[in-house]
Amino acid sequence: MIKAGEHKVGEPFRLTCKNCGKTFESIRSNTIFCCSKCCADFNRHEKTKSREHERICLNCGQTFVTSRADKKYCSEICRNSAHIARRRAKRSKEKTE
Ligand SMILES: [Zn+2]
Numbered sequence: 001m002i003k004a005g006e007h008k009v010g011e012p013f014r015l016t017c018k019n020c021g022k023t024f025e026s027i028r029s030n031t032i033f034c035c036s037k038c039c040a041d042f043n044r045h046e047k048t049k050s051r052e053h054e055r056i057c058l059n060c061g062q063t064f065v066t067s068r069a070d071k072k073y074c075s076e077i078c079r080n081s082a083h084i085a086r087r088r089a090k091r092s093k094e095k096t097e
């Protein structure tokens, strides 16, 4: 917060953009971004960050980060090998029955 006396009335505030770090001037003391583009950029980034979460790969057991809720495997390779293993297990089950 800028205390009264440190800022002259009618003069713009010197602020630092929270997105690009650039110094900019604003007539409002509570402005966070230098432009609307920085505001949109920052919010988009925050949103994708919050959507990302750690998961454990169902094939190799390694943790991986994904923003998709339905992702079960760390990679295409693990996804494919899990599918092959499932198909193989199903086939061997059919043989014994
Ligand atoms: Zn900016």
Ligand SMILES: [Zn+2]
Binding pocket: 057, 058, 059, 060, 061, 062, 073, 074, 075, 078
């Ligand atoms: Zn994996």
